Amino acid sequence: MDYSKFHNPYDFANPIADADLFIGRKQEMEDIKYYLDHAQTAPKPINIAILGPRASGKTSVLNMTEFEANKRSFCTVRIDLDEGDIKTHLGFFYKLFDSIFSKACECGAFGGKDSKTYDVYLDMVNTYRIPEEKLFCPVLFPIQYAKALSVGNVDAQVSDFNYRNDINKIREQINRPIVILFDEGNVLANSRILLEKIRNYFMNSTGFMIVLTGTPDLFPVMDVVFSPIIRQFKKIIIGDFKDTKETKECIKKPLEKIGLDPDALFDFQSLRDIEEIHDLSGGRPYEIQLICHKLFQRVQLQKAKKMRLDWAVLEDVRKELETSQDISSRPILSKIKSLQKKQVAALRLLCACDGRASFEQIWQIEYIFRDELSWSKESLKKAFEYFVENKIVLEDQGLIKFAGDDFDKIYTKYYAREQGLSLAIGNLTIEALWNSRMGAYFKGLKDGKNIVRLQLDNEIDFDQAVRGLADEEKAQDIFATAPPWILDIYFVMIKYRNEKEIPFIAMDVSLPWFKACSWFYPKSPKGNFEINELERNFKDLKDRVNKSSGKFTVDVRTIAVISTDILFRKIKTTENSLARRIAVDFHLFQMFEEYLNRKDSEEAFFYAKLASELCDDISPGDCNNMGYVFMNKGELTGARELFEKSISKYAEEQEKALPYYNLGILEGKLGNPKQSLEKITLSLRALNNKNYECGCLFIPKIKGKKLIFEEVREKPNLLEIANEAKRVIEINLDETKEMKQT
Numbered sequence: 001m002d003y004s005k006f007h008n009p010y011d012f013a014n015p016i017a018d019a020d021l022f023i024g025r026k027q028e029m030e031d032i033k034y035y036l037d038h039a040q041t042a043p044k045p046i047n048i049a050i051l052g053p054r055a056s057g058k059t060s061v062l063n064m065t066e067f068e069a070n071k072r073s074f075c076t077v078r079i080d081l082d083e084g085d086i087k088t089h090l091g092f093f094y095k096l097f098d099s100i101f102s103k104a105c106e107c108g109a110f111g112g113k114d115s116k117t118y119d120v121y122l123d124m125v126n127t128y129r130i131p132e133e134k135l136f137c138p139v140l141f142p143i144q145y146a147k148a149l150s151v152g153n154v155d156a157q158v159s160d161f162n163y164r165n166d167i168n169k170i171r172e173q174i175n176r177p178i179v180i181l182f183d184e185g186n187v188l189a190n191s192r193i194l195l196e197k198i199r200n201y202f203m204n205s206t207g208f209m210i211v212l213t214g215t216p217d218l219f220p221v222m223d224v225v226f227s228p229i230i231r232q233f234k235k236i237i238i239g240d241f242k243d244t245k246e247t248k249e250c251i252k253k254p255l256e257k258i259g260l261d262p263d264a265l266f267d268f269q270s271l272r273d274i275e276e277i278h279d280l281s282g283g284r285p286y287e288i289q290l291i292c293h294k295l296f297q298r299v300q301l302q303k304a305k306k307m308r309l310d311w312a313v314l315e316d317v318r319k320e321l322e323t324s325q326d327i328s329s330r331p332i333l334s335k336i337k338s339l340q341k342k343q344v345a346a347l348r349l350l351c352a353c354d355g356r357a358s359f360e361q362i363w364q365i366e367y368i369f370r371d372e373l374s375w376s377k378e379s380l381k382k383a384f385e386y387f388v389e390n391k392i393v394l395e396d397q398g399l400i401k402f403a404g405d406d407f408d409k410i411y412t413k414y415y416a417r418e419q420g421l422s423l424a425i426g427n428l429t430i431e432a433l434w435n436s437r438m439g440a441y442f443k444g445l446k447d448g449k450n451i452v453r454l455q456l457d458n459e460i461d462f463d464q465a466v467r468g469l470a471d472e473e474k475a476q477d478i479f480a481t482a483p484p485w486i487l488d489i490y491f492v493m494i495k496y497r498n499e500k501e502i503p504f505i506a507m508d509v510s511l512p513w514f515k516a517c518s519w520f521y522p523k524s525p526k527g528n529f530e531i532n533e534l535e536r537n538f539k540d541l542k543d544r545v546n547k548s549s550g551k552f553t554v555d556v557r558t559i560a561v562i563s564t565d566i567l568f569r570k571i572k573t574t575e576n577s578l579a580r581r582i583a584v585d586f587h588l589f590q591m592f593e594e595y596l597n598r599k600d601s602e603e604a605f606f607y608a609k610l611a612s613e614l615c616d617d618i619s620p621g622d623c624n625n626m627g628y629v630f631m632n633k634g635e636l637t638g639a640r641e642l643f644e645k646s647i648s649k650y651a652e653e654q655e656k657a658l659p660y661y662n663l664g665i666l667e668g669k670l671g672n673p674k675q676s677l678e679k680i681t682l683s684l685r686a687l688n689n690k691n692y693e694c695g696c697l698f699i700p701k702i703k704g705k706k707l708i709f710e711e712v713r714e715k716p717n718l719l720e721i722a723n724e725a726k727r728v729i730e731i732n733l734d735e736t737k738e739m740k741q742t
Contacts, residue, residue: 001264003260003265003296003299003300004300004301006258006259006260006300007258008293008296008297008300009254009255009257009258009296010254010289010290010292010293010296011289011293012286012287012289012290012293015057015059015060015062015063016057016060016063016064016285017060017063018257019064019067020253020257020651021253021254021257022060022063022064023241023246023249023250023253023285024241024243024246024249025057025061025064025238026578026581027578028061028236028237028238029061029064029068030577030578031234031236032048032061032064032065032068032236033068035048035209035234036065036068036069036072036074036179036209037072039074039177039179039209040072040177043206044203044206045177045207045208045209046209046233046234047203047209047210047211047212047233047234048065048209048210048211048212048233048234048236049185049211049212049213049214049218049219049233049234049235049236050062050065050211050212050213050214050236050238051213051214051215051216051218051219051235051236051237051238052213052215052216052237052238052239053215053216053239053406054215054406055284055285055286055287055406056238056239056240056284056285056286057238057285057286058183058213058214058238059183059213060285061213061236061238062181062183062211062213065179065181065211066078066179066181069179069181073176074176074177074178074179074209075103075104075107075174075176075177075178075179076103076178076179076181077099077100077103077178077179077180077181078099078181078183079095079096079099079180079181079182079183080183080184081182081183081184081185081187081188082184082187083187085187086187086188086190086191086194088154088155089155089157089158089193089194089197090145090148090154090155090156090158091154092194093141093158093163093197094125094141094145096180097141097142097145097163097166097167098125099180100167100170100178100180101121101139101142101170102118104170104173104174104178105117105118107174107176108174109170109173109174110138110173116136117136117137117138119136120136120137121137121142124137124142124143124145124146125142125145125146127146128146128147128149128150129146129150130143130146130147138169139166139169139170140159140162140165140166141158141159141162141163141166144156144158144159144162158197160197160200160201163201164200164201164205167201167202167205167208168205168206171205171206171207171208176207177207177208177209178207178208178209179209179210179211180202180208180209180210180211181211181212182210182211182212182213183212183213184213184214185212185213185214185218186214186215186217186218188218189214189217189218198210216237219235240282240283240284240285241278241283241284241285241288242283244271244274244275244278246283247274247277247278247281247283247288248268248271248274250285250288250289250292251266251268251274251277251288251292251307252266252268254292256655259654259690261690261691261692261693263693264691264693265296265299265306265307266295266306266307266308267306267308273307273308273309276309277291277292277309279424280309280413280414280417280424282413282424287410290317290320291309291313291317292307294313294316294317294320295307295308295309295313297316298312298313298316311417311418311420314414314417314418315418317414318411318414318415318418321407321410321411321414322411324407325407325411327411330404330407330408332391332392332403332404332408333404333408333411333412333415335390335391335392336392336412336415336416337415341421342383343383343386344416344421344423345374345421346375346380346383346384346387347383347387347392347393347423348422348423348424349362349366349375349380350362350380350383350384350387350393350400351393351400351401351402351425351426352426352428352433353400353426353427353428353429353430353432353433354400354401354402354425354426354427355396355399355400355401355402355427356399356427356428356429356430357399357400357430357433358398358399358400359380359381359384359395359398359400361430361513361514362380362400362433363377363380363381364511364548365430365433365434365437366380367544367548368437368541368544368545368548369437369438369440369441369541371540371544384400391403392404402425404425409424409425412425413425430513430514431514431516434509434514434516435516435518438453438516438518439453441541442520445537446537449523450522450523450524451520451521451522451523452492452520452521452522452523453518453519453520454485454488454489454492454518454519454520454521456485456517456518456519462519465478465486465489466489466559466562469486469489469490469493469562469567469570470560470562470566472566472569477570477573477574477575477576478570478574479570479571479574479576479579479580480574480575480576480579487579487582487583487586490567490571490583491586492521493561493562493564493567494564494567494610495525496525496561497561497564498525499525499561500560500561501558501559501560501561502521502558502559502561503521503522503556503557503558504519504520504521504556504557504558504559505519505520505521505554505555505556505557506518506519506554506555506556506557507519507520507538507552507553507554507555508551508552508553508555509545509550509551509552510550510551510552511545511548511549511550512549512550519557538552538554542554568610568613568614571583571614572613572614580614580615581615583614584611584614584615584618587607587608587610587611587614588607588608588611588618588622588625588626590603590604590607591604591605591607591608591611591625591626591629592604592625594607595629595632595696596695596696596713601629601632601633602633604629605629605630605632605633605635608625608626608629608630611626612626612630612638612642619649620645620646620647620649620650620655620659621646623642623643623645623646623649623659624642624643624646624658624659624662626642627639627640627641627642627643627646627659627662627666628662628696630642631662631665631666631669631698632711636666636669636670639662639666640663640666643659643662643663643666644659644663646659647659647660647663653685653686654686654687654688654690654692655686656682656683656686657683657684657686657687657692657718657722658683658692658694658718660679660680660682660683660686661679661680661683661697661718661721661722661725662697662698663679664676664677664678664679664680664682664683664725664729665680665697665698665700665709665725667679668700668707668709668729669709673707673729673732673733674733676700676729677726677729677730677733680722680725680726680729681726683718683722684719684722684723684726687718687719687722689719690719691717691718691719692717692718692719693715693716693717693718694715694716694717694718694721695713695715696711696712696713696716697711697712697716697718697721698710698711698712699711699712699716699721699724699725699728700725700728700729700732701728702728702731702732702735705735707728707729707732
């Protein structure tokens with residue numbers, strides 16, 4: 001295929017504006033939707049601050065907030081701020097007023113944008129002339145603005161009384177909530193007076209909701225200015241993608257959007273390439289888009305057949321970064337380029353918890369898990385002192401911090417990878433670093449792949465939480481009040497539902513500056529622990545913890561398995577919608593694993609049934625997959641509902657091809673060949689002669705004079721299979737007609 005005919009779907013230069021391409025942020029969007037719904041009825045809405053580091057996706061979330069507000073018929077006013085907006089108070093509040101008044105007129109206020117009122121308004125603010133007849137001047141701020149600008153008085157004070165009255169009059173005219181969305185809110189951080197006036201004008205007025213974006217350092221400023229009204233703000237924290245599933249969707253959805261088969265361009269099956277992009281980008285949406293842009297570009301230029309990460313792509317990404325910055329003006333980068341490989345390894349280790357850990361803490365974790373295989377304390381200290389001396393890292397109140405900014409971190413990462421080195425300036429907490437090392441340690445054990453680690457909060461009573469999960473009598477919503485890992489216990493219990501108890505090993509570590517508690521259990525109910533062997537594996541670790549003035553204990557436990565009925569009732573009735581959504585995703589993933597990889601259709605149906613009963617809001621693709629598992633089980637009524645739901649949820653016609661085909665097979669199984677042919681024909685029409693690779697499909701065949709259905713699992717092509725199915729069904733119809741005539 002000639003991919004040069006398609007535009008590059010990975011737009012790293014702009015925030016996401018298309019809801020179909022928006023990935024992840026489920027909990028964040030749940031919160032935003034809740035407070036938008038709240039604003040429809042509440043006299044004073046809860047305002048929202050969308051906070052996160054640069055290039056974390058805040059503006060994309062703001063765009064989706066605007067989309068959701070418009071769905072609710074709010075009057076949405078978008079204000080994209082820049083430094084010039086705060087030069088004068090009059091100029092700032094004109095920009096704000098103009099945006100509100102113009103959007104209100106667009107929504108029908110004051111006769112709309114074709115009215116005499118709006119025409120007079122435009123004359124005043126553009127010519128600075130006041131009409132003698134003020135019948136069509138229902139608001140006062142434009143008159144003040146025109147008078148001030150007509151004499152060049154750009155520093156004129158805005159009348160608080162008149163401005164507040166004007167915006168309230170606008171609100172009464174449109175009779176619906178007004179949501180004001182400020183992007184780049186940090187522009188306001190240097191103007192306390194503007195923030196105070198925004199508070200006085202809007203947060204004390206009925207029917208106005210403020211949503212703004214900013215970096216986390218904006219909120220302390222707001223806390224000072226808005227207090228105690230700061231309580232009216234809900235903080236939405238936007239960070240990097242933590243789950244590779246989100247990175248996978250970031251890669252997949254743009255290709256689907258322009259009508260390409262993602263599997264033809266990228267290896268989604270092995271997950272190796274997805275994990276590599278996720279690790280390299282650190283889960284930052286901007287970087288994922290940038291990497292994929294370069295990967296797709298190479299395919300378009302016929303430099304590669306598939307989107308696969310290699311050193312040439314890393315070089316392209318690094319060069320793209322250079323075009324946005326003057327590298328020669330950044331001395332830290334030239335110093336990093338001169339580092340030897342061993343020094344790069346030291347920098348990576350020392351900056352793993354950028355600004356959150358001391359040298360002593362970093363060293364102790366390195367020593368506990370790796371002894372002195374890579375470093376002695378003296379050699380690591382020497383490298384640290386070199387970095388401090390050359391201003392590559394800083395030591396602030398004992399904590400180690402990389403001296404560069406975000407761009408330096410990103411550029412350094414790609415430059416190092418291009419040289420075959422791994423270097424990412426991390427922002428891990430010391431706890432996260434410990435858990436990461438513990439995970440890597442377990443992977444290195446003989447049976448590490450067969451053991452699952454459950455990371456726990458030190459302050460939580462594990463046994464009490466499990467009792468709350470098992471207690472059928474109490475009305476307590478355990479998923480709303482318990483820590484996040486209670487979901488992990490739910491998953492374990494579901495997996496072990498046919499067993500009486502689950503064996504656990506509890507491991508506690510206590511250091512002068514840190515405590516950690518982890519529990520381990522066999523990945524499969526068929527597995528088991530050899531406690532003596534496991535203790536031997538832990539011996540060296542335990543010795544090094546003790547030498548570091550710490551304490552290390554290992555204990556064997558068993559926990560009784562909780563009834564699936566009790567568990568399911570609790571998760572189904574919880575008010576924690578995110579917990580329920582995570583449970584649904586778990587069941588869908590297990591369904592997929594059991595059916596395709598383990599070929600256990602009974603177990604797959606169990607998980608499909610749980611997912612279908614737990615949530616109605618399931619993606620069209622998952623509805624189709626569940627329907628397929630239901631159909632294989634013979635649950636044809638449920639399968640029909642799921643296929644039809646999948647078809648109704650898909651927006652694009654080509655996306656409907658697979659559920660149409662499966663519905664056609666279902667009709668064939670029910671003995672309805674006419675309806676079967678109709679649905680398969682719709683599938684072919686939706687495909688429009690384009691290939692579509694699937695995980696598995698049923699195909700009709702004629703055996704004797706009977707129509708049977710066989711499953712094809714070797715990545716069948718839907719286009720080929722549907723054409724063959726159409727031919728077979730047509731033959732079957734002809735034979736049936738002949739038999740009736742005879």
